[in-house]
Amino acid sequence: MIEALLKGTSAWKYWVILSTRTQEDMAYRANYMVGALFRFLPLLTTIYLWYAVFNSPGYAWSGRMGKMTLPDIVSYYAIMFVARGFSSMPGMTRDISLDIKDGLLNRYLIRPISYFWYQTMYRLAHKLIFWLAALITFPPVFYLIREYLKHSPTVLEWVGFFISLIIAFWTGVLFSFLIGCLAFWFLEISTFLFVIMTMEFFLSGHLIPLNLMPSAIVHYVQWLPFAYEGYWPCMILIGKVQPDQMGTVLGIGFLWVGIFFVLVKLCWKWGTQRYSAVGG
Amino acid sequence: MKDFLRYCRMTLLMMKNCLIREMQFRSNFIIRLFTEVIWLGMQFIYVEVLYSLTQSIGGWNVWEMVILLGTNHIINQLFEAFFFDNCTKLVDQIRLGDLDFVLVKPINSQFMVSLRYTDYASITNSMAGFAMIGFALHKLGTAITPVEVLLFLLLVLNGIFILYSMMFCLSILTFWIGRASNLFELYYQLTQFTRYPGEIYRFGLRMVLLTAIPMLVVSNFPAKVLVGGLLSGRLFYACAIGVSFLLITTWLWSMGLKRYRSASS
Amino acid sequence: MSIIEVENLTKVYRVNKKKPGIGGAIEAMFKREYTEVRAVNDVSFKIEEGELVGFLGPNGAGKTTTLKMLSGILYPTSGTAKVLGFTPWERKNEYRRQFALVMGQKNQLWWDLPAQESLYLNKEIYNVPDDEYKKVLDEMTELLQVKKLLGVMVRELSLGERMKFELIASLLHTPRVLLLDEPTIGLDVVAQKNIREFIKEYNHRTKTTILLTSHYMGDIQALCDRVIIINHGKKFFDGGLNDIIGKFSxxxxxxxxxxxxxxxxxxxxxxxxxxxxxxxxxxxxxxxxxxxxxxxxxxxxxxxxxxxxxxxxxxxxxxxxxxxxxxxx
CATH class of the missing domain: 3.30.70.1150 (ACT-like. Chain A, domain 2)
Incomplete structure (x- = not known):
């Protein structure tokens, strides 16, 4: 049905890319399901770890950080999976940098297709599969930890959450694309990518909720684009963002997406100029 | 014995080759070291946040936790130094038919594919783990006997072999199920369990982590030697687990080779 | 007893089929269909010590699969083979020490190292004594004129030069049986000629039994008196090169x-x-x-x-x- 709708339009070729990619992924079914299920293991260790903290003999919530209860923390880490499911783009930077380095980019430059949109569709296909599998794997996990999911979000929080997921996806795609473009200027970026990934892991609040860190750090870190890849969607849904703050939080997120869009356009323009000048 | 020496010589030779190779890409060393320091720094912050709320987690105080962190770091880095790349490369070697030359040589094929590449940056990175442990021991004011050091090193080695066995088995599942890149993710997720004290897990899970997926044997056991509290029974148990996992690996490898298809280019 | 004896050797692959489109992909997740491909079908032949035999056939005929079974890389579906009295796929070290396999399309040399390092590693793997290693290496590099290139990174060698080192790496342990799979593939005319001359000379000098696959007629004509033609996994002809003319022309x-x-x-x-x-x-x-x-x-x-x-x-x-x-x- 979608095919009939899209045929003839310019979106058609992107649909073909998307479906080809999807088929490729499905062909390796066992591999895929295993990956999708075991991704939840860190959640298990995290719950156990925090449970041990909250139930240790000398436990007292330190005054220097925002108050979080055990249910808050567990919900935070659980929702983090959903948020990262939108924002993380595994392998994207690497693929782009290799395309540039190995001269494979020529294949795209000579075709009537935008490389950026090609990559975006490709990732969207990835995400589609991810969420298809998630429909099977997420509910049982959330059911198992249901006693920790205490907060029932308001309508505003749900809306804010969905908007923040859109921001999360675009931040992920645009940032990964930008970093990949560095290959236009630097020969070897694979190790550098690792540094970036590690930073992203930390600054998105994936490792520790950002508000638990010393307030001097939180103050700046929470407004970086990385916070929109995980921290903010989680905080919104566990009810830690007040209604009057919601506008600011989402507004700054969109601002970052806008800035990234411009940067991607510029980088691509300069990069491809350099690319054709050097000869790939 | 003669064979053993020959295999040692081969190992050194391959390590030498990798060193020559790696000299060409020196800048990698520095960046890798930098990444590891960032990573460790993040772990420290995590530990700091946790222990700002309490004195002890699962009976481990903050410096004991740092020892566990350091031990885990050493084991993971040394595993990466010698085996990780080889295991990941193995998947493509099996898929694309690049095992051919390994199979025609008069030498144990598992040995060849497992030790072919050495990642030197990881060896240097493991030093950070030793430094962490030293610092934590100093803070705790514990004195360590030479026997304890030896036992610690033995169990570290044992842990590396267990990680190797698990990763190797996951890699060679490629013989049966085609591309298995997601299985590496499984490996990554499983190693999560090596990071924290076993005491925080519930009884059932703890039993699994001590037997079928012996992640606690990997890091908790060696750390316990330094923290105090490792009984000799556990020591034998750890080594028995290590040896039996290696045996399973060898068996699975020989089964897998029967299914090798040697895809032509 | 012949040095290579192959009887009713058969290799069947299972290949899975997939229908086009997303529907096909979903279907394949639950139900897979396989087709059987007979890569090698009931092939028998014998080769005597010192012979240089050509294995001829178009792409996908089953030449390489047969060679891989003879080197123990693949297990056959059925049939037997004995090389030097060993069953190849048992992969006994005594057997592996006595034969060598060279493949034109795959390389065993370390890409980022000078060729000599890979050669030395092979010396250790095959346990070749120092003096013999030196002797063989000298002789080979002389014969193939690559002495000066020993210290050059493999990735910087031309395809022809790399092939020469592949040959040397495989001959260090003076094998009694040499299996060559498309040794001249992708090479230019001069390099092809060099390699051919070397193989001929080597066979002549050492009386090593050589089984060579190629789909270049030139290779076969220059080197082999006897050819085995195989197509679609079946043996089609086995005999002197000149008999082909009488039989088929x-x-x-x-x-x-x-x-x-x-x-x-x-x-x-x-x-x-x-x-x-x-x-x-x-x-x-x-x-x-x-x-x-x-x-x-x-x-x-x-x-x-x-x-x-x-x-x-x-x-x-x-x-x-x-x-x-x-x-x-």
Whole structure:
């Protein structure tokens, strides 16, 4: 049905890319399901770890950080999976940098297709599969930890959450694309990518909720684009963002997406100029 | 014995080759070291946040936790130094038919594919783990006997072999199920369990982590030697687990080779 | 006992099928269909010590699969093989020490290292004594003229040079049986010739048994007295190179040079197939048994400066053989 709708339009070729990619992924079914299920293991260790903290003999919530209860923390880490499911783009930077380095980019430059949109569709296909599998794997996990999911979000929080997921996806795609473009200027970026990934892991609040860190750090870190890849969607849904703050939080997120869009356009323009000048 | 020496010589030779190779890409060393320091720094912050709320987690105080962190770091880095790349490369070697030359040589094929590449940056990175442990021991004011050091090193080695066995088995599942890149993710997720004290897990899970997926044997056991509290029974148990996992690996490898298809280019 | 004995060797692969489109992908997640491919089908042959035998066939004929079973890389589906008295796929070290495999499409040298490091590693793997290693290495690098390149990174070598080092790496332990899979693939004419000459010389000098696959007729013609032709996994022919001509070629070629012009294609058609017909020259393809009769008739009819009778080029015959086996299959 979608095919009939899209045929003839310019979106058609992107649909073909998307479906080809999807088929490729499905062909390796066992591999895929295993990956999708075991991704939840860190959640298990995290719950156990925090449970041990909250139930240790000398436990007292330190005054220097925002108050979080055990249910808050567990919900935070659980929702983090959903948020990262939108924002993380595994392998994207690497693929782009290799395309540039190995001269494979020529294949795209000579075709009537935008490389950026090609990559975006490709990732969207990835995400589609991810969420298809998630429909099977997420509910049982959330059911198992249901006693920790205490907060029932308001309508505003749900809306804010969905908007923040859109921001999360675009931040992920645009940032990964930008970093990949560095290959236009630097020969070897694979190790550098690792540094970036590690930073992203930390600054998105994936490792520790950002508000638990010393307030001097939180103050700046929470407004970086990385916070929109995980921290903010989680905080919104566990009810830690007040209604009057919601506008600011989402507004700054969109601002970052806008800035990234411009940067991607510029980088691509300069990069491809350099690319054709050097000869790939 | 003669064979053993020959295999040692081969190992050194391959390590030498990798060193020559790696000299060409020196800048990698520095960046890798930098990444590891960032990573460790993040772990420290995590530990700091946790222990700002309490004195002890699962009976481990903050410096004991740092020892566990350091031990885990050493084991993971040394595993990466010698085996990780080889295991990941193995998947493509099996898929694309690049095992051919390994199979025609008069030498144990598992040995060849497992030790072919050495990642030197990881060896240097493991030093950070030793430094962490030293610092934590100093803070705790514990004195360590030479026997304890030896036992610690033995169990570290044992842990590396267990990680190797698990990763190797996951890699060679490629013989049966085609591309298995997601299985590496499984490996990554499983190693999560090596990071924290076993005491925080519930009884059932703890039993699994001590037997079928012996992640606690990997890091908790060696750390316990330094923290105090490792009984000799556990020591034998750890080594028995290590040896039996290696045996399973060898068996699975020989089964897998029967299914090798040697895809032509 | 022959040095290589192959009996009813068969290798069947299962290949899975997938229907096109997303629907097909979803279907494949639950239900998979397989087709069987008989890569090698009931092949038998014997090779004596010191022979240099060519294994000929188009792409996908099963040559490489057979070679891989003989080197123990693949397990056969059924059938037996003995090389040097060993069953290859048992992978005994005594066996692996006595043969070598060279593949034109895969490399065993370390990409980022000088070739000599890979060679030295092989010396250790095969336990070659120091003095012998030195001797063999000297001899080989001399013969192949690559002595100066020992210290060059493998990735910087040309394809031909890399192939030479591949050969050396495989011959360090002086194997008794050498299996060569497409050793000249992708090489330029000069490099091809070099490699061929080396193989011939090596076989001559050391009496090593060599089994060589190729789909270049040139390789086979230059090197082998005996060929085994295989197509679609089945053995098709086994015998001397010259016997192919007798068996598969029913015609000969007659080349003519006339003194005066005016001989037209139509004039010649009565004698046989006209391959070429210019002003003064013509080439005719004539049935073997009619050659004498036809040439006499031509010589009577026209004044001929030069007449030459030759066999149809072997390449063409083989091609015909492949095509005819195609239609049979």
């Amino acid at each position: 029913a015609s000969k070629l007659i080349s003519l040079t006339f003194e005066n012009g005016g001989v037209s294609k139509e004039d010649l058609l009565q004698f046989g197939e006209v391959l070429e017909c210019e002003k003064l020259k013509a080439v005719l393809k004539v049935k073997r048994e009619e050659v004498t009769k036809v040439s006499n008739q031509i010589l009577e009819k026209w004044s001929v400066l030069d007449i030459n009778i030759e066999e149809v080029p072997i390449e063409e015959i083989i091609q015909k053989v492949f095509v005819s086996s195609e239609t049979q299959a």
